[in-house]
């Protein structure tokens with residue numbers, strides 16, 4: 001049975017699309033991977049449109065509304081993994097994505113509004129009885145902010161992943177070419193961080 005990773009967070013600009021694209025492309029050489037874009041902004045669709053024919057194959061689909069569940073079922077039938085990129089709001093489509101998920105992956109940047117917004121997504125995942133995990137994105141390598149915000153999340157019992165992603169320009173560079181950082185710069189810090197995240201995400205679902 002396919003696993004479904006729904007990348008969700010009601011706050012905009014936290015890295016949902018970036019992580020959905022990078023995780024999917026990083027898995028593509030070893031697994032049958034499908035991407036489902038349910039965000040009307042369609043940035044993932046644009047990314048996929050730029051993807052070179054020579055890059056590892058991914059199935060791509062974009063749907064909205066009542067078709068989300070049936071499309072997800074269709075993709076699950078023919079793939080090992082489905083990665084869903086969702087819109088920056090909790091609407092019906094995002095709920096359907098969370099309902100269909102094996103894991104709800106919530107990117108959070110280290111600022112109070114991001115952390116507060118994650119609480120809404122966590123509540124929704126809990127209401128749907130779905131497992132959720134928070135990945136800290138664009139994290140500074142050290143400093144007071146990192147320590148205080150991480151402590152705040154831990155105090156609140158947030159399901160924090162150990163893997164974090166730093167603020168790396170390589171993500172935008174790769175995105176502009178329809179690729180992942182593991183494809184454009186496989187030895188970069190960004191690629192190492194992404195592989196560590198992927199490993200932890202996959203292990204958490206075993």
Ligand SMILES: Nc1ncnc2c1ncn2[C@@H]1O[C@H](COP(=O)(O)OP(=O)(O)OP(=O)(O)O)[C@@H](O)[C@H]1O
Nearest residue numbers: 012013014015016017018088138165166167168172
């Ligand atoms: N780890 C990172 N390092 C540097 N830049 C990043 C990182 N993650 C995301 N970004 C940048 O942040 C911006 C927002 O990222 P992205 O579009 O993935 O967020 P999003 O959550 O999908 O946004 P939206 O809510 O609008 O769909 C983009 O310009 C992206 O390149």
Ligand SMILES: [Mg+2]
Nearest residue numbers: 016017039043
């Ligand atoms: Mg997005």
